[in-house]
Amino acid sequence: MIDGLVVEGHVPVSDIKRALADKPRGVRGLAVGGMPLGSPGMEMPGLRAQRYDVIAFGAGGRRAFARHG
Structure with a gap:
């Protein structure tokens, strides 16, 4: 849990920062x-x-937030 955002697995820090800044609906x-x-x-x-x-x-269900690799 980071500032109310659940993070599970090997999520890149850049994606976490973007989600915390943008606060996408749902x-x-x-x-x-x-x-x-x-x-x-x-x-x-x-x-x-x-x-x-x-x-x-x-x-809002599940969706791709970012693609890597």
């Missing part, structure tokens, strides 16, 4: 499923990052 939190290579804390020198989505969830 968004209760952000999540990244699994442990995608290249996400925060999962960086591996010499290996290419996987593509992954940060999912926004809340009263």
Whole structure:
């Protein structure tokens, strides 16, 4: 929990900051499923990052908030 925003998984700080600043309507939190290579804390020198989505969830349902990789 960060300032009322639920954060689950390897969500990049830039996405957290954007959600906190923009306060998108109906968004209760952000999540990244699994442990995608290249996400925060999962960086591996010499290996290419996987593509992954940060999912926004809340009263408005679920949707892609950001795409990485």
